[in-house]
Amino acid sequence: MRIVVQQEAFDAGAELNTFSAAQVNMGAVVSFNGIVRDLPGGGLDLMEIEHYPGMTEKALEKIALDAMARWDLGDALVIHRYGPLKTGDTIMMVATASPHRKDAFEAADFLMDYLKSRAPFWKKERAAGSSDWVASKAEDEEALKRW
Amino acid sequence: MMDVLYFAWVRERIGLPKEKIETQATTVMGLIEELRAREERYALAFSDLSALRVAVDQELSEFDASLQGVREVAFFPPMTGG
Numbered sequence: 001m002r003i004v005v006q007q008e009a010f011d012a013g014a015e016l017n018t019f020s021a022a023q024v025n026m027g028a029v030v031s032f033n034g035i036v037r038d039l040p041g042g043g044l045d046l047m048e049i050e051h052y053p054g055m056t057e058k059a060l061e062k063i064a065l066d067a068m069a070r071w072d073l074g075d076a077l078v079i080h081r082y083g084p085l086k087t088g089d090t091i092m093m094v095a096t097a098s099p100h101r102k103d104a105f106e107a108a109d110f111l112m113d114y115l116k117s118r119a120p121f122w123k124k125e126r127a128a129g130s131s132d133w134v135a136s137k138a139e140d141e142e143a144l145k146r147w
Numbered sequence: 148m149m150d151v152l153y154f155a156w157v158r159e160r161i162g163l164p165k166e167k168i169e170t171q172a173t174t175v176m177g178l179i180e181e182l183r184a185r186e187e188r189y190a191l192a193f194s195d196l197s198a199l200r201v202a203v204d205q206e207l208s209e210f211d212a213s214l215q216g217v218r219e220v221a222f223f224p225p226m227t228g229g
Contacts, residue, residue: 034229050154050155052152052154052202052205052221052223054205055202055205055206055221058205058206059207080228091229092228092229112229115228115229116226116227116228116229117225117226117227117228118207118226119226119228120154120202120221120223120226120228121226121227121228121229122154122155122223122224122226122227123227123228124155133155133156133224133227134227135225135227136224136225136226136227141225
């Protein structure tokens, strides 16, 4: 299991290949990348991600351990960036490895749901000279009830 | 002495990311009452608790949580990771 919180950009493809190559007898690897999206009308200048150093790593580790305990996983990877990002930049990725496809898919879905509303990250969007904190969505909180 | 941290708009509204606080409060709610009574910017930041979350020693917690032996309390809005 590997948890990384960093400001620097990373190569999601290379990370996935490294993760996959390290597995022994895992029949399934699932990965997800989160990418900065423009505003509905365009014009996003910057997305800034703030986080809580110390708690972030602990929260991500707990979420990943919960996934490892709940599904038949051989390994899990979470990489999440902070700092200023632009449209099209990769914000984060998760990957899961399991002997079985269903476990790998479900665990990755679980990781994403929990990471969205239980890991201490906050997004701020800057456009046309003003900045707004991204509000959490009721549906994100609702999504946790699936698990 | 306790470290109190603020993130996102809570940090902006209060105007600082972190401060050391000497408190008599025994719960998070007690600490919030003390902070509210300090100055308008605190009262404003803590006016709607439904818009706030708290972490006690870096674990998500509740407003009625005890502060016994606690070293660090953080206030922030609901998280928006991913």
